[in-house]
Amino acid sequence: MNVKSLYDLRGLRYGFFDLFTPVIVRAYPTSSLSEYVVQKEEDMRIDLIMQSMYGEDLNFFENIDIICFINNIDNPLNVFVGQKLYYPSPGELDSYRITTNSKNSSSQVKNKLAVPNKTTRKDNNRSKYVDNGYSLPPVVLNSPKAPVRVEGQSILVGGVSKN
Numbered sequence: 001m002n003v004k005s006l007y008d009l010r011g012l013r014y015g016f017f018d019l020f021t022p023v024i025v026r027a028y029p030t031s032s033l034s035e036y037v038v039q040k041e042e043d044m045r046i047d048l049i050m051q052s053m054y055g056e057d058l059n060f061f062e063n064i065d066i067i068c069f070i071n072n073i074d075n076p077l078n079v080f081v082g083q084k085l086y087y088p089s090p091g092e093l094d095s096y097r098i099t100t101n102s103k104n105s106s107s108q109v110k111n112k113l114a115v116p117n118k119t120t121r122k123d124n125n126r127s128k129y130v131d132n133g134y135s136l137p138p139v140v141l142n143s144p145k146a147p148v149r150v151e152g153q154s155i156l157v158g159g160v161s162k163n
Contacts, residue, residue: 046076
């Protein structure tokens with residue numbers, strides 16, 4: 001069974017899928033929805049429910065995602081006896097899908113995910129810290145200094161001196 005929104009994921013390139021582009025319309029199209037009450041033998045069986053709604057045509061199984069979306073079902077196993085499900089007529093199922101140009105869609109994803117400049121940025125504050133000879137972590141100096149030292153009459157702590 002191929003669920004259409006998973007089978008036709010847009011932007012399949014280099015092994016990546018475009019999971020950012022919506023494939024189902026958020027606002028319902030102007031169509032009337034029929035109501036179906038889940039029977040005892042259809043408990044947790046969205047496939048049998050689809051068969052009861054649309055008959056024996058196996059092409060309707062690919063639209064399980066639309067029925068789940070309309071009825072706010074996040075897991076197709078979360079369908080129970082007596083639950084009311086709403087569904088559109090067979091001719092209106094495709095009106096719930098968003099169709100876009102796949103070339104345009106993949107370029108949008110590439111622009112969102114691509115980082116044009118991957119050079120390492122240098123933190124000016126950290127550079128000043130190192131250049132002044134301070135030795136507090138996380139800075140690593142070329143020639144290490146003790147964090148606390150006595151020089152003449154002064155006690156030096158890191159880069160701060162105390163007389």
